[in-house]
Amino acid sequence: MLHLVKYRFLQIIRMRALMFWALLFxxxxxxxxxxxxxxxxxxxxxxxxxxxxxxxxxxxxxxxLEGAEDLLSFxxxxxxxxxxxxxxxxxxxxxxxxxxxxxxxxxxxxxxSILETILKQYNTNxxxxxxVAVEHPERLEGMMDSMKAYRDRTTExxxxxxxxxxxxxxxxxxxxxxxxxxxxxxxxVSLSSNAxxxxxxxxxxxxxxxxxxxxxxxxxxVYGIHFVNLWILICYLKGILRIPLGExxxxxLLLCMAGGxxxxxxxxxxxxxxxSSGTHRLNFLxxxxxxxxxxxxLMVQNMRHIVDKCCPLLNAWNPVALISDGFFSMTIxxxxxxxxxxxxxxxxMGMMFLVAGCIVMRRKRYDxx
Amino acid sequence: xxLIENLVKRYGKILALDHLNLEVQEGEIYGLLGPNxxxxxxxxxxxxxxxxxxxxxxxxxGEEIRPESYHLxxxxxxxxxxxxxxxxxxxxxxxxxxxxxxxxxxxxxxKLVEEAIAFTGLEEYLKFRPQKLSGGLLRRLNIACGIAHxxxxxxxxxxxxxxxxxxxxxxxxxxxELNRKGSTIIYTSHxxxxxxxxxxxxxxxxxxxxxATGTKEELKRMVxxxxxxxxxxxxxxxxxxxxxRTLPHVFSAVWKDQCLMVHCTEDGxxxxxxxxxxxxxxxxxxRVFSEQPTLNDVFLEITGKxxxx
Numbered sequence: 001m002l003h004l005v006k007y008r009f010l011q012i013i014r015m016r017a018l019m020f021w022a023l024l025f026x027x028x029x030x031x032x033x034x035x036x037x038x039x040x041x042x043x044x045x046x047x048x049x050x051x052x053x054x055x056x057x058x059x060x061x062x063x064x065l066e067g068a069e070d071l072l073s074f075x076x077x078x079x080x081x082x083x084x085x086x087x088x089x090x091x092x093x094x095x096x097x098x099x100x101x102x103x104x105x106x107x108x109x110x111x112x113s114i115l116e117t118i119l120k121q122y123n124t125n126x127x128x129x130x131x132v133a134v135e136h137p138e139r140l141e142g143m144m145d146s147m148k149a150y151r152d153r154t155t156e157x158x159x160x161x162x163x164x165x166x167x168x169x170x171x172x173x174x175x176x177x178x179x180x181x182x183x184x185x186x187x188x189v190s191l192s193s194n195a196x197x198x199x200x201x202x203x204x205x206x207x208x209x210x211x212x213x214x215x216x217x218x219x220x221x222v223y224g225i226h227f228v229n230l231w232i233l234i235c236y237l238k239g240i241l242r243i244p245l246g247e248x249x250x251x252x253l254l255l256c257m258a259g260g261x262x263x264x265x266x267x268x269x270x271x272x273x274x275x276s277s278g279t280h281r282l283n284f285l286x287x288x289x290x291x292x293x294x295x296x297x298l299m300v301q302n303m304r305h306i307v308d309k310c311c312p313l314l315n316a317w318n319p320v321a322l323i324s325d326g327f328f329s330m331t332i333x334x335x336x337x338x339x340x341x342x343x344x345x346x347x348x349m350g351m352m353f354l355v356a357g358c359i360v361m362r363r364k365r366y367d368x369x
Numbered sequence: 370x371x372l373i374e375n376l377v378k379r380y381g382k383i384l385a386l387d388h389l390n391l392e393v394q395e396g397e398i399y400g401l402l403g404p405n406x407x408x409x410x411x412x413x414x415x416x417x418x419x420x421x422x423x424x425x426x427x428x429x430x431g432e433e434i435r436p437e438s439y440h441l442x443x444x445x446x447x448x449x450x451x452x453x454x455x456x457x458x459x460x461x462x463x464x465x466x467x468x469x470x471x472x473x474x475x476x477x478x479x480k481l482v483e484e485a486i487a488f489t490g491l492e493e494y495l496k497f498r499p500q501k502l503s504g505g506l507l508r509r510l511n512i513a514c515g516i517a518h519x520x521x522x523x524x525x526x527x528x529x530x531x532x533x534x535x536x537x538x539x540x541x542x543x544x545x546e547l548n549r550k551g552s553t554i555i556y557t558s559h560x561x562x563x564x565x566x567x568x569x570x571x572x573x574x575x576x577x578x579x580x581a582t583g584t585k586e587e588l589k590r591m592v593x594x595x596x597x598x599x600x601x602x603x604x605x606x607x608x609x610x611x612x613x614r615t616l617p618h619v620f621s622a623v624w625k626d627q628c629l630m631v632h633c634t635e636d637g638x639x640x641x642x643x644x645x646x647x648x649x650x651x652x653x654x655x656r657v658f659s660e661q662p663t664l665n666d667v668f669l670e671i672t673g674k675x676x677x678x
Contacts, residue, residue: 003469007455007462014457192455195419199453203514205436206417207470208443214470366420 004209004217008189012225018184023229026178027236033170034241041167048073049111050090052082055097064122065095071114095119169297169304171243172327176320177293178233179259182226183285186267189218190357191278194271196366198278211362219354223264230256246330251339255330258343259323261350266319268357296320322346370395370522370553371416376425378411378577385411386422387577393555393570398548400568401557402664408577409557410450413526416555417447429522443471446520446552450527452511454499461486461495464513471518485517488543505536512540516547523547524555529563541567561664573668580671585664592670593620594662595635598643602655603629609650616642629654 013019053074055061065074074095077085085091086106093115094104103119105112132140193215195202204214234252237243246252270285271278295318297304304324307315315321322342329339371393378386386408393399401409414420415427418434427434429441454463464482472478486492489509499507508528516523525544529537545567548554558564564571565585572582581588595618605613605624613622613631618639621632633639640659647654 003466003473003475007458007466007469010462011455011457199449199451200455202419202449203447203453203467204470205419206442206445206447207467208439208518209470210437210439366414 001213001217004214005221008218008221009225012185012188012221015188018188019229021184022178022181022226023232026174026181026233029177030171030174030233030237030241030243033174034243038167038171038241038243041165049092049114050075051115052077052085052091052094053097054079054082054094059097061095061097061101061122064125065118068118072118165244166301168244168331169301169324169328171237171245172324173293173296173298173304173320175230175233175237175245175256175327176259176296176323177289177298178230179256179263179323180266180289180292180320182222182229182260182263183267183270183289184282185222185226186264186269187271187278187282187285188267189222190268190271190361193218193361196275197271212358215358215361219264219268223260226260226264227257230260244331245327248330251330252327254343255323255326255339255346258326258346258350259319262319262346262353265350265353265357269353269360272357272360292318292320296324316345317349319346319349370430371555372426372428373412373416374426374428376412376415376422376427378408378415378420378422385577386415388425389574389577389579391572391579391582393553395553396548396551397570398544398554398556398568400564400571401555401574402559402561402564402571402668403557403574404559407559407574409559409574410526411577412574413447413524413555413557416524417442417445443518444521446516446518446523448512448515448523448525448528450530452499452507454507454510454514456499459496459498460491460502460510460513463499463510464491464517467514468517471520481517481519484519485513488516488546489513490539505532505539508532508536508540512543516552519552521552522555523552526557527559528556529558529560537563561668565664571664573664573671575668575672581667588664588667589662592662592667593634594632594666594670596633596639597660597662597666598629598631598633598640599658599660600629600631600643600647600654601657602627603647603652605629605652609652613643613646616646619643 049072051072051074053062053065053076055076057076062074062076065072075085075091079096082091082094082096083104086094086104089106092105092111095115096102096104101119101123103112103115105115129140129143132143191197192200193204193211195205205211207214231253234245234256238245267285270281274281294300295303295307295314298320300306304315304321307318307321315325322345326339326342326346329335329342371391373389373391376386376389377384389408389412391412401412403409411420415422416429416434418427418436418438429438430444432438432441434441455466458466461482464485465478468478468482468485472481486495489512491506491509491513494502494506494510499510502510512525512528515525523544528544529540532540541563544554544556556564556568568585570582570584571588573580573588581591583591603624604627610622610624610629613619613629618633618636619631620634621630623630631639631643640657644657
């Protein structure tokens with residue numbers, strides 16, 4: 001057995017094209033996703049907004065603006081100087097304090113909107129403080145504290161409490177696709193095990209060792225290689241690209257095991273049935289894999305949710321959607337029942353394909369070779 | 370050792386084997402001779418229990434062979450028509466891998482692999498991958514993979530296709546050597562010279578039927594042609610050709626492109642008689658060839674077509 005495993009391992013890892021699709025392609029695609037949208041979405045490079053303020057130096061409004069220093073760069077000026085600066089485009093707005101606080105802008109756009117929002121917020125807060133100070137002075141201190149904590153409370157949070165960025169779903173689907181790419185490995189093994197598919201398959205079919213033993217060795221090798229490939233991908237995504245795929249490595253490992261199994265066994269069954277050429281069937285297999293990945297959300301972020309509404313049965317049987325949903329349950333919903341349901345479904349389907357492949361291949365006697 | 374009785378195999382509407390009967394005795398080099406599509410490979414695949422067949426029985430070592438007859442398969446080595454090796458493994462790794470499908474013991478296997486390498490003369494190419502080998506070397510690797518476990522029965526299915534003459538001779542010598550060491554050989558080919566050179570018993574197949582079986586001498590005795598005489602650069606008229614046809618033991622004389630071809634039944638005096646007639650008529654002639662019948666002549670007479678038609 002060790003002999004079979006050793007040489008099968010050497011043979012598979014030397015198949016460069018196969019290893020490219022099974023390992024390098026998901027890594028490359030993950031890197032492209034990262035630089036394409038993830039990095040920008042997580043490190044927004046907002047430009048500072050220059051604004052002129054016409055106010056007394058000890059105005060509480062200036063103290064408030066200091067709190068927005070990561071957004072605004074304000075300059076205290078005389079009214080004429082400020083108007084000139086606005087004309088020259090050196091500032092994008094002018095806050096003027098008088099009987100009423102006003103904002104003057106030269107054009108519409110994002111920056112003037114932000115300036116307007118900030119002013120509105122200040123005015124609202126000011127009125128609120130004045131009202132509380134008059135009507136409930138004893139609550140003034142508590143209200144000031146809660147106002148300071150405002151920003152912390154408005155951070156986007158998931159249902160389960162983990163910080164959420166919905167773009168992470170692309171990476172969930174990417175892992176799903178990588179799991180399904182194991183079908184290339186299973187398919188390669190299947191071709192070289194069937195006498196009607198390759199001369200090597202013929203030679204292996206007439207050997208002294210039982211087909212069951214040979215198939216077992218083959219499966220262990222490709223499954224092992226695929227699992228390691230998936231784990232390399234996970235480590236790369238989590239460790240280097242810092243994609244939040246989940247904290248529980250054990251559960252990620254289990255999801256990869258289930259996903260990897262379905263990928264490999266799908267390839268084995270696809271290689272065992274039918275008599276059309278290997279290239280045709282491999283192309284068909286790639287098409288199926290990409291379709292499943294598409295419906296699993298690899299190319300359109302909300303695809304899985306759209307399919308869920310339109311055709312939930314497809315999601316229930318799509319391995320990529322199940323893997324993606326497994327990650328989703330772990331990191332977004334923190335719904336472990338759903339996670340386990342997905343894992344069991346994947347293992348069940350994987351076993352089904354594997355058993356079917358074994359039944360087809362064992363004791364096979366061909367009509368023609 | 371192998372007994373095939375009444376074997377029928379159909380591929381859809383095509384009858385590939387038509388009530389075929391064969392018997393291979395231990396120690397023979399048994400040749401299956403026939404043109405492409407005559408059913409040679411189908412017979413082999415039935416012997417190896419790879420193909421389902423419609424009727425008949427195939428017994429190997431006295432037992433009906435089935436896909437799960439591993440104890441029988443252990444004693445069989447096969448050299449395929451197509452080279453059956455892993456492109457990604459080296460010469461040594463390939464031989465070791467395929468030998469390992471029969472011999473689990475590491476030390477014993479190592480010895481056998483080394484013997485197979487020496488037998489096929491692949492010592493200098495152990496670390497080469499198959500794509501780096503020439504056609505002849507690749508065929509030798511294919512043979513090494515099939516025979517490394519020293520099987521009792523070796524089946525070689527057209528092992529010399531697309532091999533240069535030098536490598537072909539080496540392969541044929543190797544096959545005889547394997548037979549001398551005790552293996553029974555089944556050898557399929559559509560090259561009659563090869564079959565004639567190495568086989569101790571031959572079956573001629575055509576359209577899935579066994580047309581004749583015997584040693585090469587027995588087969589040649591089955592046909593009318595005992596001697597074929599070819600005379601180059603000779604000019605004859607119809608009358609003279611007719612006269613030649615009436616010479617004793619001559620049953621056919623054809624004159625075409627200034628070349629005379631005469632078929633005679635076996636007799637020591639045929640050539641002398643023909644040359645005497647030409648001298649007597651003062652007919653000048655060029656080169657003279659006298660040949661014993663070949664298996665191609667046998668095939669031609671039995672089937673009415675040349676082996677490579």
